[in-house]
Amino acid sequence: MQTALTDLERRLLNDYQHGFPLSPAPYADIARELEVSESAVLEALARLQETGALSRVGAVLRPNTVGVSTLAAMAVPPERLESVAELVNGYAEVNHNYEREHRLNLWFVATAAEATRLQSVLDEIGARSGIEVLAFPLLEDYHIDLGFELRWT
Amino acid sequence: MSATPAGLRQSAATHAAEYDELDRRIIVATQDGLPRVARPYHAVGEQVGVTAAEVMARLQRMLERGVIRRIGAVPNHYKLGYRANGMTVWNVPDERIRELGEQVGALASVSHCYHRPRHLPGWPYNLFAMVHGHDRNEVEAKVAEIARLLGDADRGHTVLYSTRILKKTGLRIGG
Numbered sequence: 591m592q593t594a595l596t597d598l599e600r601r602l603l604n605d606y607q608h609g610f611p612l613s614p615a616p617y618a619d620i621a622r623e624l625e626v627s628e629s630a631v632l633e634a635l636a637r638l639q640e641t642g643a644l645s646r647v648g649a650v651l652r653p654n655t656v657g658v659s660t661l662a663a664m665a666v667p668p669e670r671l672e673s674v675a676e677l678v679n680g681y682a683e684v685n686h687n688y689e690r691e692h693r694l695n696l697w698f699v700a701t702a703a704e705a706t707r708l709q710s711v712l713d714e715i716g717a718r719s720g721i722e723v724l725a726f727p728l729l730e731d732y733h734i735d736l737g738f739e740l741r742w743t
Numbered sequence: 744m745s746a747t748p749a750g751l752r753q754s755a756a757t758h759a760a761e762y763d764e765l766d767r768r769i770i771v772a773t774q775d776g777l778p779r780v781a782r783p784y785h786a787v788g789e790q791v792g793v794t795a796a797e798v799m800a801r802l803q804r805m806l807e808r809g810v811i812r813r814i815g816a817v818p819n820h821y822k823l824g825y826r827a828n829g830m831t832v833w834n835v836p837d838e839r840i841r842e843l844g845e846q847v848g849a850l851a852s853v854s855h856c857y858h859r860p861r862h863l864p865g866w867p868y869n870l871f872a873m874v875h876g877h878d879r880n881e882v883e884a885k886v887a888e889i890a891r892l893l894g895d896a897d898r899g900h901t902v903l904y905s906t907r908i909l910k911k912t913g914l915r916i917g918g
Contacts, residue, residue: 602816603816603818603823604816604818606815606816607813607815607816607817607818608813608814608815609813609814609815610777610814610815610816612784612799612802612803612814613799614782614784614785614795614799615781615782616777616783616784617779617781617783618781628781632779632780632781635779636779639776641822642819642822643818643819643822643823644816644817644818644819645776645817645818645819646775646776646777646817647776647777647779647815647816647817648773648774648775648776648777648814648817649770649773649774649802649805649811649812649813649814650811650812650813650814650815650817651770651810651811651812652809652810652811652812655761655762655810656762656767656770661859661871675909675910678909678910679909679910684910685910685911685912686910686911686912687908687909687910687911688828688905688907688908688909689905689906689907689909690830690903690904690905690906691903691904691906692901692903693865694866694903696909697830697903697905698909698910724862724866725860726859726860726862726871727859727860728857728858728859729857729858729859729860730840730841730844730857730858731848731856731857731858732841732844732845732847732848732856732857732858733848733853733854733855733856733857734848734849735812735813739851740818740823741877
């Protein structure tokens with residue numbers, strides 16, 4: 591459940607999605623900008639992470655920079671969805687897996703250090719499940735990622 | 744599937760010159776986030792065996808080279824009330840996809856925008872744009888905005904709503 595966010599928490603979540611200070615004491619710099627104490631910033635970030643509203647404060651890497659990844663999809667018969675999802679999630683290479691409303695109802699992202707390993711993960715999933723795995727590798731990226739403007743309702 | 748699709752072969756090798764072993768160690772040391780301590784870069788430096796100044800310089804260089812997209816807060820949209828997640832997929836002419844993709848990718852409502860391969864005959868869509876909303880009506884309004892922007896270049900589209908998150912972990916690389 592969503593917990594009420596303070597103004598400080600909202601600003602930390604929305605205004606610092608990019609441009610986090612590369613300075614010796616970045617939280618103190620943010621605190622100065624927001625006119626609060628450094629400990630208030632650190633405590634707010636800790637609370638946001640505990641509640642899950644904040645995944646982390648850190649670097650977001652360009653796709654396919656460290657390792658190779660692909661989006662992949664399968665058309666899984668509904669009655670087999672649980673077991674196939676479990677099979678897919680069993681691979682450490684799989685970092686995201688979503689059920690979606692479509693004939694292709696299982697969409698996951700797999701990442702490996704090498705293209706050959708990535709391919710064998712997809713091949714194995716296909717062979718073990720008996721369901722074709724369609725690969726949707728990224729051909730070109732059109733988004734300049736500066737974060738995502740949050741709207742509070 | 745036997746042959747490796749071309750896209751999968753675009754391996755890290757193309758980018759290997761853009762970062763080195765120390766950069767990689769810094770990425771691994773910070774992939775769960777920067778430590779929440781007064782001097783986080785000092786803490787990372789101690790962990791990887793270099794000065795804080797070196798850590799900051801490396802992160803700055805990776806930002807400039809585009810290896811790192813951004814450094815900052817990574818919110819969990821779902822937890823923040825963005826319960827509707829629509830993967831919108833569009834069939835647009837290949838010869839115009841870059842021009843159109845850049846326009847769609849620039850929309851504030853789109854969080855990711857990629858050219859991906861079609862799988863004909865069942866899957867004619869080559870442009871993927873991720874749209875988040877508090878509910879499906881909000882997503883639909885954003886889909887309409889993309890459709891207007893594409894005009895007659897939109898030769899068909901659909902929205903795949905996520906109904907369940909079955910797994911979600913940050914990108915992890917081995918140390």
